[in-house]
Amino acid sequence: MAYQEVLEALTKPGRALIVTHRNADLDALASAVLVSSALQALGKDHCIGFPEGVSRISRNALETLGIEVSVCTGSVEAPIAIAVDASNGVMLGSYYEPYKRSAERVLIDHHEPGELASLATAKILEPEAASTSELVVEVLSNLKTRPEPKVATLGLAGIIYDSRRYAHAIPRTFSSSMKLLEWGADYQAALALALPRGETGRGEAHDFSERMAIVKAASRMKVERACSLIITVSHIGSFESSAARSLLRLGADVAVIVAPREPHSRVSVRVSKRAMEKGVEASWIAEYIASRLGGQGGGHKAAAMAHIASRPPEDIVEEIARSLPGKIARRCKEAGGEG
Numbered sequence: 001m002a003y004q005e006v007l008e009a010l011t012k013p014g015r016a017l018i019v020t021h022r023n024a025d026l027d028a029l030a031s032a033v034l035v036s037s038a039l040q041a042l043g044k045d046h047c048i049g050f051p052e053g054v055s056r057i058s059r060n061a062l063e064t065l066g067i068e069v070s071v072c073t074g075s076v077e078a079p080i081a082i083a084v085d086a087s088n089g090v091m092l093g094s095y096y097e098p099y100k101r102s103a104e105r106v107l108i109d110h111h112e113p114g115e116l117a118s119l120a121t122a123k124i125l126e127p128e129a130a131s132t133s134e135l136v137v138e139v140l141s142n143l144k145t146r147p148e149p150k151v152a153t154l155g156l157a158g159i160i161y162d163s164r165r166y167a168h169a170i171p172r173t174f175s176s177s178m179k180l181l182e183w184g185a186d187y188q189a190a191l192a193l194a195l196p197r198g199e200t201g202r203g204e205a206h207d208f209s210e211r212m213a214i215v216k217a218a219s220r221m222k223v224e225r226a227c228s229l230i231i232t233v234s235h236i237g238s239f240e241s242s243a244a245r246s247l248l249r250l251g252a253d254v255a256v257i258v259a260p261r262e263p264h265s266r267v268s269v270r271v272s273k274r275a276m277e278k279g280v281e282a283s284w285i286a287e288y289i290a291s292r293l294g295g296q297g298g299g300h301k302a303a304a305m306a307h308i309a310s311r312p313p314e315d316i317v318e319e320i321a322r323s324l325p326g327k328i329a330r331r332c333k334e335a336g337g338e339g
């Protein structure tokens with residue numbers, strides 16, 4: 001049983017390294033901090049590795065709640081390594097090699113299975129879960145440890161954030177939320193932390209540079225079609241996930257946004273429900289783009305990310321716009337849709 005396996009791994013002797021995906025979002029941060037609180041209760045020496053730091057929303061949550069995190073400094077070699085909210089090695093950045101060298105490799109995640117799933121010696125992997133935080137709550141409750149109330153609030157914010165305010169909830173999402181409330185989580189505080197800064201509640205982005213990025217992505221996009229689906233590909237310097245979501249709201253079924261970064265460019269993928277019903281899933285597209293352009297990709301059915309070798313973004317967009325529609329048409333045919 002997955003939970004039993006993970007509990008045994010966590011209680012083995014020795015130091016532990018907790019690591020999240022790059023630029024940790026609220027779910028990744030909350031998962032790591034919840035695991036940390038459990039290890040602390042068990043009296044285990046440990047630290048958290050955040051590859052490339054944490055997101056702006058995550059930093060704000062830590063500051064607002066006044067949570068001190070034991071961030072790794074110096075050597076991160078540990079006999080036990082726990083990856084949370086990540087499915088591929090590239091998501092772990094510089095912590096990937098130390099993770100691989102650990103004897104006990106634990107994975108707690110809700111992405112579609114990637115490379116880390118086969119590397120793990122113990123794992124809880126539930127792609128249907130709305131968040132990783134809700135899975136970690138289950139671990140804590142099995143360990144009979146409870147975090148302090150502000151950590152419970154962070155956990156609840158992680159769930160609210162990744163479930164898109166319960167739009168993607170499964171029963172576990174609610175039962176874990178309930179447990180966090182029993183542990184003293186403040187729902188209103190969690191909700192405020194999970195809302196993007198200045199969001200109006202009507203789905204409008206507030207930040208000037210974010211709105212500019214979205215509008216630029218829209219003005220540069222290439223539009224293709226396959227299988228009665230509208231496919232859009234564009235590039236932008238930042239806010240790529242937000243831009244991809246916005247193109248779906250405009251009417252696209254598939255939105256692929258390239259953001260040039262060193263050493264890997266990021267490619268954010270979002271697909272509509274219509275696309276998913278035709279077998280065209282975001283994680284599959286991200287894997288395809290990574291295999292074609294050299295890199296790693298994966299994620300969820302509706303939202304995914306690829307990290308690929310850096311090249312001029314226009315070239316990457318061109319290549320994707322040329323090859324992806326045919327690939328989608330074939331996929332769609334295999335899945336029984338129109339070609």
Ligand SMILES: [Mn+2]
Pocket residue numbers: 027028085110131132162
């Ligand atoms: Mn997540």
